[in-house]
Amino acid sequence: MVDANRIPGLHPAGGWDIPPRLNMARQCLAQAPEQVALIDLTGAGERRVAYRQLAEMTDGLARALLKKVQPGDRVGVLLSQSPWCAAAHLAIWKMGAISVPLFKLFKQDALRSRVGDAGARVVLTDPDGAALLGDLAEPLMVDQIDEGGDPVPFADTGPEDPAVLIYTSGTTGSPKGALHGHRVLTGHLPGVSISHNNLRDGDCLWTPADWAWIGGLFDILMPGLALGIPVVAARLDKFSPEACADVIERGGVRNVFFPPTALRMLKAAGQSIPGLRSVASGGEPLGAEMLAWGQQTFGLTINEFYGQTECNMVVSSCSEEFPVRPGCIGKPVPGHEVAVIDEDGTPTDEEGDVAIRRGSASMLLDYWNRPVATVEKFRGDWLITGDRGVWDGDYLRFVGRDDDVITSAGYRIGPAEIEDCLLTHPAVATVGVVGKPDPLRTEIVKAYVVLKPEAEAEERELQEWVKDRLAHYSYPREVAFLEELPMTVTGKVIRKELKVRAAAERAV
Secondary structure (H helix, E strand, C coil): CCCCCCCCCECCCCCECCCCCCCHHHHHCCCCCCCEEEEECCCCCCEEEEHHHHHHHHHHHHHHHHCCCCCCCEEEEECCCCHHHHHHHHHHHHCCCEEEEECCCCCHHHHHHHHHHHCCCEEEECHHHHHHHCCCCEEEEHHHCCCCCCCCCCCCCCCCCEEEEEEECCCCCCCEEEEEECCHHHHHHHHHHHHCCCCCCCCCEECCCCCCCHHHHHHHHHHHHHHCCCEEECCCCCCCHHHHHHHHHHHCCCEEECCHHHHHHHHHHCCCCCCCCEEEEECCCCCHHHHHHHHHHHCCCCEEEEEECCEEEEEECCCCCCCCCCCEEEEECCCCCEEEECCCCCECCCCEEEEEECCCCCECCEECCCHHHHHHCEECCEEEEEEEEEEECCEEEEEEECCCCEEECCEEECHHHHHHHHHCCCCEEEEEEEEEEECCCEEEEEEEEEECCCCCCCHHHHHHHHHCCCCHHHCCCEEEECCCCCECCCCCECHHHHHHHHHHHHHC
16 A cells, blocks of 8 residues: 555554654655755745755754753744744754644643643744743744854654654643654654555645644645655635635645545535645544545545544545545554554454554654653553544444544644633633534534623623633634533533533534
């Protein structure tokens, strides 16, 4: 299915073949100097950035960083899709530090929790990002750095040495940081290639997903650089079918990763996008209707893939190699051992927990500073994804999530962070946040709020409260006011009952 000679790290006989010394920056800058690495559409025109230019940008940032941070330090990257965003991560990895992707739509509270937890004293950003950052860390303006000098040597790192800390939302507490080693890029390469019907010369990659998330950073940007496939950088302040089609046409895009919500918006708008060789989608399952629409609209079969921030690109479809089966995500990607296991950790043919065996190259090292959470993520030798599945022959059929994470417009949103934010409002006594089924976004965020005695608050007021403090996409699109919430004897909100109520409201 995958040409192992084309994808470093995948052994021809199966499994991984990862060298004892490995640095992701070296992996991403190994192509011919004059070959096109990035097609920059973030400005008024089009700029083609060669690997030589990207290496020079990387070295300039690395020289500046060496004056402020040490190997192993965490450095934030608060930038949207752009060549500078790519160079920022590469510079951090090249000098042996750990990059922390940060999202431009975060507000101060969301940034504070991540920057503070990571202990990032320096953040590579631009003027807009610096304004968002405030005094949380020292901002370094990437486009204002002019550090001449010799190329910075690649740090002598190994595959298990920490390289990138990506925060993921959970159902309890603040967001957890998934710490990955330098092997994580290698672990993504087979699945990325398969999901695009085996990447080849002449291809060109793009996604509307922000590079602050694992889907943008490791499903598109870094694999494209490592494999020598040009990647388009284009900022969409707000996704629209028309803007999407324009980027694809201007950039000569041949291969796109579309989150499911983007596909639904294209379908609703009747937007036609010709000329694509592959469309991949992940984050939530597509149904038979969407697959049929994709065939009609793109003239090809959408390849679904599966993974999560902790262990990504482990299952994929590949219509060039085998028929796509509606309702199934695909087959395990070579190099990753995927199973459905029971409560004892034994693989089963019945419905159970989707799990990945230790040894996957894209598996996290641990949760940052959370040893208990790391232990709880595993059942013996298996990483538990939190999703339920069942085998349909050798295809994995997704059944549903086993947690309370809300999947909305391709984002995985942890309810606890929103609840904590709403509890800081002076009128709110208690709150429960769940996902309410939605035909366009899969789910919307719904908050059930109990106000303090004699206090008053309007729906819009609470929505703006969250918008001003967390990511814009995570605010509750609906707020319901109740006299009391369903609680356990220990005082925890029973979200399961609220989810049933939300689903019933939709049905009505």
